[in-house]
Amino acid sequence: MAQLFGKTFAPKDMGSKAFADTIKEEVASYVAASGIPVNGDPLTWMKSNDCKYPHLAMLGLEKFKMLGKHFVAVTxxxxxxxxxxxxxxxxxxxxxxxxxxxxxxxxxxxxxxxxxxxxxxxxxxxxxxxxxxxxxxxxxxxxxxxxxxxxxxxxxxxxxxxxxxxxxxxxxxxxxxxxxxxxxxxxxxxxxxxxxxxxxxxxxxxxxxxxxxxxxxxxxxxxxxxxxxxxxxxxxxxxxxxxxxxxxxxxxxxxxxxxxxxxxxxxxxxxxxxxxxxxxxxxxxxxxxxxxxxxxxxxxxx
Structure with missing residues (x-):
């Protein structure tokens, strides 16, 4: 998990639950859900689901920041x-x-x-x-x-x-x-x-x-x-x-x-x-x- 989420998502004090277990549960919940529609907007989805999937949403936003220049709409x-x-x-x-x-x-x-x-x-x-x-x-x-x-x-x-x-x-x-x-x-x-x-x-x-x-x-x-x-x-x-x-x-x-x-x-x-x-x-x-x-x-x- 540390390799996937990097230093941005370094383990925190989660009390009795290990950070890795929290991430596993979040990923499992996302996989079981309907997820992002094929024609949906990933950024909109991340913002509306950041409470339900906080770590996945943060990871997605970080990736979009790095690749943002490739998603500029052209008219x-x-x-x-x-x-x-x-x-x-x-x-x-x-x-x-x-x-x-x-x-x-x-x-x-x-x-x-x-x-x-x-x-x-x-x-x-x-x-x-x-x-x-x-x-x-x-x-x-x-x-x-x-x-x-x-x-x-x-x-x-x-x-x-x-x-x-x-x-x-x-x-x-x-x-x-x-x-x-x-x-x-x-x-x-x-x-x-x-x-x-x-x-x-x-x-x-x-x-x-x-x-x-x-x-x-x-x-x-x-x-x-x-x-x-x-x-x-x-x-x-x-x-x-x-x-x-x-x-x-x-x-x-x-x-x-x-x-x-x-x-x-x-x-x-x-x-x-x-x-x-x-x-x-x-x-x-x-x-x-x-x-x-x-x-x-x-x-x-x-």
């Missing part, structure tokens, strides 16, 4: 900024959790621009989420309908991956790449056009673009426009002159990702580590817009 706050596009500025949508622990969120949605013809309205959202750890999670939009289009995309679907684990190269959490684009991009059907998407990564990562993948639930369906080709490394879309039969509206559903420029380690608050190479995307954001193709008699570059 993180992450802010996500995004833009949504609608026909009407009164419309809105809410991100929901797709995978991982997404925590709880609050949302604010502002009007950025109303197109003069009333064709579209762009709104900017600010979402604040509180999560219990820095584990990655995914959010998605999975409602609403697209405008009528040639590649037959009916419903909205977009996914973003949020990476909060600590990066070994910058000693802090990752920041996703940033971009913006108009809700509707117009292109002459008889003119060659290249569109280099705006892209910036605060962490200095390499940024690449790709079409959405239905297997990853990034769109539904993910059919890309037949009139476009994509350069992934430069995030450039190329449009070549086409026939009048292809004129109309297309839905473009892209995903922008950031890749480290060297192999790094991502560390979770639990201590779990994951190695990320230059071939592994760290996070991702969706880029979706309408491409409107129409004939231009003059066909000139703006």
């Amino acid at each position: 993180l706050q992450v802010t996500i900024r995004y833009k949504l596009n609608f026909h009407d500025c009164t419309h809105g949508d809410i991100w929901s959790c797709l995978s991982g622990d997404c925590g709880t969120g609050t949302y604010t949605l502002y009007v950025v621009k109303q197109e003069s013809s009333g064709d579209w309205c762009q709104r900017e959202g600010i979402m604040t989420r509180r999560v219990s750890s820095n584990a990655p999670f995914e959010l998605w939009l999975n409602s609403g309908d697209w405008i009528s289009n040639i590649n037959n995309i009916i419903s909205w679907r977009a996914v973003t991956r949020v990476e909060l684990r600590n990066r070994s190269d910058i000693s802090k959490a990752n920041t996703s790449p940033q971009t913006t684009i108009l809700p509707a991009v117009r292109v002459p059907s008889n003119c060659q056009r290249d569109f280099s998407l705006l892209m910036f990564d605060p962490d200095g990562d390499e940024v690449k673009c790709r079409y959405g993948n239905s297997a990853l639930l990034e769109c539904n369906p993910c059919t890309p426009p037949s009139v476009l080709s994509l350069s992934s490394s430069s995030c450039t879309l190329s449009f070549s002159p086409t026939s009048s039969s292809n004129e109309g509206s297309y839905v473009v559903q892209l995903v922008m990702e950031d890749f480290p420029r060297q192999t790094i380690t991502l560390t979770q608050t639990s201590g779990t580590q994951t190695t990320i190479t230059t071939n592994n995307a760290i996070s991702k954001i969706p880029i979706q817009f309408a491409l409107k193709e129409m004939f231009d008699h003059q066909c000139h570059r703006d």
Whole structure:
């Protein structure tokens, strides 16, 4: 018993009963009782049972003092900024959790621009989420309908991956790449056009673009426009002159990702580590817009 309880519980004058016998009886009483529930709080239990099990409660509290730093509750706050596009500025949508622990969120949605013809309205959202750890999670939009289009995309679907684990190269959490684009991009059907998407990564990562993948639930369906080709490394879309039969509206559903420029380690608050190479995307954001193709008699570059 002396080896278990140490000097903190050195034998005292217990009268006719030996200290070791007192401890044995206390342990036996604890074992016979129901004890701490599986989902119970050990500290709360110790405080409420310190009269019934005084030595066990004191021992438990001593152990918690030594290990206290490993039991600190962690709550993180992450802010996500995004833009949504609608026909009407009164419309809105809410991100929901797709995978991982997404925590709880609050949302604010502002009007950025109303197109003069009333064709579209762009709104900017600010979402604040509180999560219990820095584990990655995914959010998605999975409602609403697209405008009528040639590649037959009916419903909205977009996914973003949020990476909060600590990066070994910058000693802090990752920041996703940033971009913006108009809700509707117009292109002459008889003119060659290249569109280099705006892209910036605060962490200095390499940024690449790709079409959405239905297997990853990034769109539904993910059919890309037949009139476009994509350069992934430069995030450039190329449009070549086409026939009048292809004129109309297309839905473009892209995903922008950031890749480290060297192999790094991502560390979770639990201590779990994951190695990320230059071939592994760290996070991702969706880029979706309408491409409107129409004939231009003059066909000139703006």
